[in-house]
Amino acid sequence: xxxxxxxxxxxxxxxxxxxxxxxxxxxxxxxxxxxxxxxxxxxxxxxxxxxxxxxxxxxxxxxxxxxxxxxxxxxxxxxxxxxxxxxxxxxxxxxxxxxxxxxxxxxxxxxxxxxxxxxxxxxxxxxxxxxxxxxxxxxxxxxxxxxxxxxxxxxxxxxxxxxxxxxxxxxxxxxxxxxxxxxxxxxxxxxxxxxxxxxxxxxxxxxxxxxxxxxxxxxxxxxxxxxxxxxxxxxxxxxxxxxxxxxxxxxxxxxxxxxxxxxxxxxxxxxxxxxxxxxxxxxxxxxxxxxxxxxxxxxxxxxxxxxxxxxxxxxxxxxxxxxxxxxxxxxxxxxxxxxxxxxxxxxxxxxxxxxxxxxxxxxxxxxxxxxxxxxxxxxxxxxxxxxxxxxxxxxxxxxxxxxxxxxxxxxxxxxxxxxxxxxxxxxxxxxxxxxxxxxxxxxxxxxxxxxxxxxxxxxxxxxxxxxxxxxxxxxxxxxxxx
Amino acid sequence: xxxxxxxxxxxxxxxxxxxxxxxxxxxxxxxxxxxxxxxxxxxxxxxxxxxxxxxxxxxxxxxxxxxxxxxxxxxxxxxxxxxxxxxxxxxxxxxxxxxxxxxxxxxxxxxxxxxxxxxxxxxxxxxxxxxxxxxxxxxxxxxxxxxxxxxxxxxxxxxxxxxxxxxxxxxxxxxxxxxxxxxxxxxxxxxxxxxxxxxxxxxxxxxxxxxxxxxxxxxxxxxxxxxxxxxxxxxxxxxxxxxxxxxxxxxxxxxxxxxxxxxxxxxxxxxxxxxxxxxxxxxxxxxxxxxxxxxxxxxxxxxxxxxxxxxxxxxxxxxxxxxxxxxxxxxxxxxxxxxxxxxxxxxxxxxxxxxxxxxxxxxxxxxxxxxxxxxxxxxxxxxxxxxxxxxxxxxxxxxxxxxxxxxxxxxxxxxxxxxxxxxxxxxxxxxxxxxxxxxxxxxxxxxxxxxxxxxxxxxxxxxxxxxxxxxxxxxxxxxxxx
Numbered sequence: 033x034x035x036x037x038x039x040x041x042x043x044x045x046x047x048x049x050x051x052x053x054x055x056x057x058x059x060x061x062x063x064x065x066x067x068x069x070x071x072x073x074x075x076x077x078x079x080x081x082x083x084x085x086x087x088x089x090x091x092x093x094x095x096x097x098x099x100x101x102x103x104x105x106x107x108x109x110x111x112x113x114x115x116x117x118x119x120x121x122x123x124x125x126x127x128x129x130x131x132x133x134x135x136x137x138x139x140x141x142x143x144x145x146x147x148x149x150x151x152x153x154x155x156x157x158x159x160x161x162x163x164x165x166x167x168x169x170x171x172x173x174x175x176x177x178x179x180x181x182x183x184x185x186x187x188x189x190x191x192x193x194x195x196x197x198x199x200x201x202x203x204x205x206x207x208x209x210x211x212x213x214x215x216x217x218x219x220x221x222x223x224x225x226x227x228x229x230x231x232x233x234x235x236x237x238x239x240x241x242x243x244x245x246x247x248x249x250x251x252x253x254x255x256x257x258x259x260x261x262x263x264x265x266x267x268x269x270x271x272x273x274x275x276x277x278x279x280x281x282x283x284x285x286x287x288x289x290x291x292x293x294x295x296x297x298x299x300x301x302x303x304x305x306x307x308x309x310x311x312x313x314x315x316x317x318x319x320x321x322x323x324x325x326x327x328x329x330x331x332x333x334x335x336x337x338x339x340x341x342x343x344x345x346x347x348x349x350x351x352x353x354x355x356x357x358x359x360x361x362x363x364x365x366x367x368x369x370x371x372x373x374x375x376x377x378x379x380x381x382x383x384x385x386x387x388x389x390x391x392x393x394x395x396x397x398x399x400x401x402x403x404x405x406x407x408x409x410x411x412x413x414x415x416x417x418x419x420x421x422x423x424x425x426x427x428x429x430x431x432x433x434x435x436x437x438x439x440x441x442x443x444x445x446x447x448x449x450x451x452x453x454x455x456x457x458x459x460x461x462x463x464x465x466x467x468x469x470x471x472x473x474x475x476x477x478x479x480x481x482x483x484x485x486x487x488x489x490x491x492x493x494x495x496x497x498x499x500x501x502x503x504x505x506x507x508x509x510x511x512x513x514x
Numbered sequence: 515x516x517x518x519x520x521x522x523x524x525x526x527x528x529x530x531x532x533x534x535x536x537x538x539x540x541x542x543x544x545x546x547x548x549x550x551x552x553x554x555x556x557x558x559x560x561x562x563x564x565x566x567x568x569x570x571x572x573x574x575x576x577x578x579x580x581x582x583x584x585x586x587x588x589x590x591x592x593x594x595x596x597x598x599x600x601x602x603x604x605x606x607x608x609x610x611x612x613x614x615x616x617x618x619x620x621x622x623x624x625x626x627x628x629x630x631x632x633x634x635x636x637x638x639x640x641x642x643x644x645x646x647x648x649x650x651x652x653x654x655x656x657x658x659x660x661x662x663x664x665x666x667x668x669x670x671x672x673x674x675x676x677x678x679x680x681x682x683x684x685x686x687x688x689x690x691x692x693x694x695x696x697x698x699x700x701x702x703x704x705x706x707x708x709x710x711x712x713x714x715x716x717x718x719x720x721x722x723x724x725x726x727x728x729x730x731x732x733x734x735x736x737x738x739x740x741x742x743x744x745x746x747x748x749x750x751x752x753x754x755x756x757x758x759x760x761x762x763x764x765x766x767x768x769x770x771x772x773x774x775x776x777x778x779x780x781x782x783x784x785x786x787x788x789x790x791x792x793x794x795x796x797x798x799x800x801x802x803x804x805x806x807x808x809x810x811x812x813x814x815x816x817x818x819x820x821x822x823x824x825x826x827x828x829x830x831x832x833x834x835x836x837x838x839x840x841x842x843x844x845x846x847x848x849x850x851x852x853x854x855x856x857x858x859x860x861x862x863x864x865x866x867x868x869x870x871x872x873x874x875x876x877x878x879x880x881x882x883x884x885x886x887x888x889x890x891x892x893x894x895x896x897x898x899x900x901x902x903x904x905x906x907x908x909x910x911x912x913x914x915x916x917x918x919x920x921x922x923x924x925x926x927x928x929x930x931x932x933x934x935x936x937x938x939x940x941x942x943x944x945x946x947x948x949x950x951x952x953x954x955x956x957x958x959x960x961x962x963x964x965x966x967x968x969x970x971x972x973x974x975x976x977x978x979x980x981x982x983x984x985x986x987x988x989x990x991x992x993x994x995x996x
Contacts, residue, residue: 089571090933093603097612097932106628106952107605107612116950119598119936121575123589130579130589131850146588149850359924361841362932368613368631370932442841442931444924450579450844450852451572454601466948468598470588 075481076348076460077301080293080337081164083141083187084330085134086312088356088451094320094441095327097362098372111334115351117465118455120474122355124149125156131450134312135198137354137471138190144475152186152195152204160194164478168303169213171483174220174296178288180329181272181309182226184208187354191305192218205229209237209244217244217263221295221304223255223288225269241265252281260294275310275322276329277381286332293340303482306333315357318443319382319432321375323360334456341459348461348481352474353453364442374438377404382435386418386428395419399431407434557963558830558942559783562775562819563646565623565669566812567616568794570838570933576802576923577809579844580854593816597833599947600937602956604837606631607638613932616794617680619836619953620672626957634668634686635676642676646960650785651695653965656702656778660770662811663754663791664708666690669836673787674700687711691719691726699726699745702784703777705737705770706791707751723747734763742776757792757804758811759863768814775822785964788815797839800925801864801914803857805842816938823941830943830963834956835935841926849922856920859886864917868900868910877901881913889916 084091092112100107123129124136125146132140133149140146142163145155155161169175177188184204189195193207205226211218227250230237242248247262249255255266266288273284281287289306296302308330314323334351341347362370380388385402392398399415400407407415411434418430435441455474457465464477566573574594582589605611606618607628614622615631622628624645627637637643651657659670666686671677675689687708693700709732712719724730729744731737737748748770755766763769771788778784790812796805816833823829844852862870867884874880881897882889889897893916900912917923937956939947946959 089601090931093932093934096603097605102608105608107603107608113603113950116601119571119601121578121589121595123579126584126587126589129850130852130854131845133850356843359841359843359846359926361838361843361926363613363930364841364926366927366929368611368615368929370612372612442926444841444843444846444926445848447848447850448845449572449924450575452575468595 074460075483077346078297078303078344078348079164079168079301079478079481080289080304080306080347080349081141081478082306082308082330082333082349082351083138084308084311084327084351084353085181085187086315086355086357086448087308087327087330087353087453088360088449089454090356090360090362091311091315091323091327091353092454094360094362094370094372095324095331097370098324098327098375099331100372102373111331111338112454112456115334115338115349115456115458116454117457117462117467119452119468120352120455120471121452121469122353122471123450127156131448132355133198133448134186134354135190138187140471141352141354141474142191144472144479146472150196150198152189152193152198152200153191154194154196158196163191164475164482165191165303165305166213166218167479167482169216169218171486172300173483174298174300174302175304176219176221176292176296176302177224177305177307178221178285178292179224179305179307179309180276180285180288180326181224181307181313182229182269183222183224183267184226184229185224185272185307185309187307187309188224188305201226201229202232205237206235209240217241220263220302221266221292223264223266223268223292224309225267225272227267228270230265230267238265238267252284252287255288255291258291258295260297262295264295266291272309272313275314275325275381275383277322277325277378278384283329283332285329286336289333290336301483308333311353312357315360316446317383317428317432318358318436318446320360320439320441321378321432321435322381322383323358324372324375325378325381338458346460348459349457350462350465350474350478351456352471354471355448356451356453357448358446359442359444359449361442361444364436364440367440369440371439374403374405374435378402379404382428382431386424386431389415389419389427389431390421392419403431403434405438556942557965559828560778560785560826560830561646561650561783561960561963562771562786562788562829562831563623563960564788564790564812564815564831564833565620566790566793566809566833566835567663567669568797568837568839568930569790569809569812569835569935570842570931571936572838572842572844573793573797573805573809573835574936576842576844576852576854577806577813579852580806580809580857581813582854584855593813593820594936594938597816597820597831597938597940598936599939599944599949601934601950602834602937602953603934603951604835604953605932609638613930614837615680615930616668616836617672620669622953623834623836623956624673626954626961628954632679632681634671634678634680634682635674636678640678645673646957646964647673647785647787648695648700649961649964651698651700653968654782655965656780656782656784658701658703658774658778658784658786659706659789660703660767660774660786661706661789661791662758662767662770662808663706663789663795664711664751665704665706665749666708666711667754667789667791669789669791670706670787683708683711684714684717687719688717691722699723702745703748703774703786705746705748705750705774706789707749707754709749710752712747712749720747720749734766734769737770737773740773740777742779744777746773746777748773754791754795757796757807757863757865759804759807759860760866765811765814767811768818771815772818783965790815793835794839797842798928799865799910799914800840800918800928802842802921802923803860803914803917804863804865805840806854806857807860807863820940828942830941831939832944832947832956832960833938834953836953837930838933838935839930840928841924841931843924843926846918846922846924851922853921856885856887856917860884861886864910864913868913869906871897871901871909871913872903874901885913885916887920
């Protein structure tokens with residue numbers, strides 16, 4: 033059943049060679065990442081689209097402050113400041129009002145089509161719409177996704193699949209295997225979480241991918257051992273990855289991105305979707321410490337890509353958010369202040385601190401050690417009370433409230449808000465992203481930057497594992513359900 | 515005592531003629547407002563700087579939604595969408611933390627120097643720093659301010675004056691008269707509110723300006739009767755102007771701007787500061803209806819200026835905010851919705867509705883009529899209770915809470931927040947404003963766009979009214995205090 037690995041039989045360079053000179057100039061506008069007009073002819077060979085889920089404008093400002101060295105006279109710029117280019121509106125199709133969910137917005141970013149909240153790669157009539165990733169695959173490029181959520185979550189799913197509801201995680205996992213583009217799987221590389229959706233009682237999609245020749249890994253270390261150029265399914269957690277505050281890899285998104293690129297690089301170019309999925313989850317949880325840590329993992333990813341594009345100036349990187357989450361505000365309660373210094377020394381996420389607090393011999397000492405600062409009397413009393421609660425959720429809320437008060441952070445919702453989001457871009461073709469536009473325009477700009485026609489594509493053996501409707505398959509009898 | 519009016523004895527055109535072709539193309543990037551590189555040589559003749567106080571990114575998104583026609587399939591773009599160019603950080607000098615007040619940010623925007631919260635045109639050592647308006651005057655351009663606050667409020671004051679504290683309104687009013695640049699008053703045109711700071715018991719600055727040859731008006735209609743080219747002091751309210759919801763002129767900022775320009779136009783060019791002052795006041799009050807109405811007045815101003823620049827393509831218009839106010843979020847309370855339709859039919863501001871509610875024969879009917887929609891049972895009960903309260907402030911909070919719940923608006927503070935703000939620009943030289951930078955860079959860019967050297971300036975008679983320290987002047991004996 034094991035298939036041959038990809039055999040490249042003909043790979044012709046389609047794209048105009050880029051004349052940009054790599055350089056380390058700290059003035060972003062003068063580096064190779066922002067080439068002059070004469071250097072920008074042609075289209076990028078590789079496109080890396082990054083969605084930072086939930087990252088409204090308050091998150092990027094907060095992160096700059098979070099990173100600031102108090103000893104310097106100015107607030108120090110971060111990489112976001114070097115690569116900002118524009119602003120995008122995020123509203124969904126009119127039937128869903130002015131505030132989008134991640135499915136409608138990812139469908140807009142991926143396909144250029146507005147849809148209803150919950151839609152995965154389908155329009156308001158539930159008809160499939162092609163994504164830029166799918167078009168890239170059809171044009172002979174390699175494709176991949178690297179995310180910190182389960183890989184079937186709304187954002188990656190909208191680039192990979194078509195489903196009337198984001199909730200149909202199992203169907204979406206199946207479609208990653210069942211849907212073919214020119215006889216090939218939609219993605220060459222899929223990295224993130226989600227084993228519970230792939231290895232199910234009635235169907236083991238992971239096994240099917242292995243049978244079809246994909247390398248499968250379930251730890252970061254195993255991912256590191258793979259030779260370059262493999263087709264890879266990497267699932268590192270049952271659902272989403274741990275908070276980066278709790279993960280042993282504090283650069284997990286940067287790491288997944290680097291390894292995705294290692295496997296995607298080829299003469300025909302690649303399209304990679306990267307998602308900083310858990311900025312949004314921190315926003316939903318109103319957890320400013322987790323939010324800043326997830327932003328830092330994204331920052332490390334951008335710093336890696338910035339170096340990558342200096343060495344590969346024929347690559348375009350675009351970053352935006354799908355919406356803002358939590359109604360985060362930098363300052364609250366009438367005070368003209370925001371104090372990120374209390375968010376820098378956590379040893380674990382508030383969720384994990386909360387789960388462990390009731391077992392601590394000395395809850396106040398434990399909380400103080402985990403949060404990284406000495407609790408004042410009021411906070412110590414609060415923590416002592418929290419430790420007696422049965423609800424971990426209530427304990428977590430109490431811990432987060434200490435951080436909100438310390439940092440003077442504001443929130444207005446556990447859901448999303450409708451504010452426009454920032455757009456960042458660097459590398460070949462980034463100039464197309466300056467200004468104000470709608471999130472659908474981001475897909476349209478990327479479609480326009482993809483090759484005009486099909487390249488001489490890699491020869492990839494048709495996988496034999498065919499689509500098997502789950503209702504006709506008894507997994508107990510056939511563990512691969514085939 | 516009455517002085518001669520300005521007599522222009524020599525006015526030489528300093529600036530390169532602009533070759534841009536006016537046009538009505540709806541594609542902003544292709545119109546004369548966004549000229550191609552070859553059309554951009556030279557510097558603008560006139561510069562109009564607009565500060566929309568408190569207008570963080572949530573305000574512009576909210577306003578687009580507020581203006582949207584529900585009958586159209588997309589959310590309709592507004593003028594902000596056509597003129598967006600960049601993003602600016604707003605933090606004050608480090609001693610004031612990460613969240614600025616309007617004085618520090620206006621000083622940054624006006625002079626390019628970071629200062630402490632409260633500083634009016636002075637640095638952290640309380641030393642005066644030159645503003646772009648002051649430089650423009652020194653270079654022989656006409657200068658003006660048109661605002662909806664009192665004209666001595668933080669933003670206009672930071673362009674006009676130098677004072678260690680924004681609270682010293684009387685001193686700032688005095689300095690408008692006392693400070694001279696090349697023997698001339700700082701501004702040729704001053705329009706806004708603030709009679710109580712100018713016509714005081716111990717000094718009548720208004721009378722001094724009249725004696726110095728300035729036309730003085732205190733109503734919009736009187737302003738309209740003045741012939742073009744006058745030096746004008748127009749003070750239309752004791753402190754700030756009424757909310758636009760309560761003003762008889764629903765385009766008051768656009769009107770003041772148009773009239774300011776009428777008096778400033780001259781062969782040497784002009785610098786005009788416009789402030790939509792009360793977007794911030796609505797944010798402080800957590801009043802979403804007033805916020806949208808103030809944004810609409812700003813929108814009308816921009817639409818007027820957009821037409822003006824088509825006819826005068828040698829003019830640059832730059833708009834930004836000094837910070838965001840109120841922690842406004844478009845959506846709140848876990849609901850993925852924002853409903854601006856409830857904010858469109860108010861007959862008066864919530865403040866005025868609240869002040870009149872207790873006198874109404876039928877408070878529920880009155881509130882319903884004033885708000886422009888029928889109250890549901892819960893709201894009707896709430897209004898009936900509010901009408902019995904003695905505190906107008908409490909009644910106003912109740913009215914605003916009805917609007918917040920109806921529209922699903924969120925707020926986190928009665929103060930400011932630290933989020934970066936958007937920058938908008940059109941006309942000659944607008945290209946300098948693309949990208950991400952600090953608010954001090956806006957002043958630096960404008961300094962660079964001002965003429966390189968002194969023009970042959972208008973001859974303006976030296977006013978005889980000299981600075982008189984208030985402690986040596988007895989207004990009871992000398993009504994002009996001279």
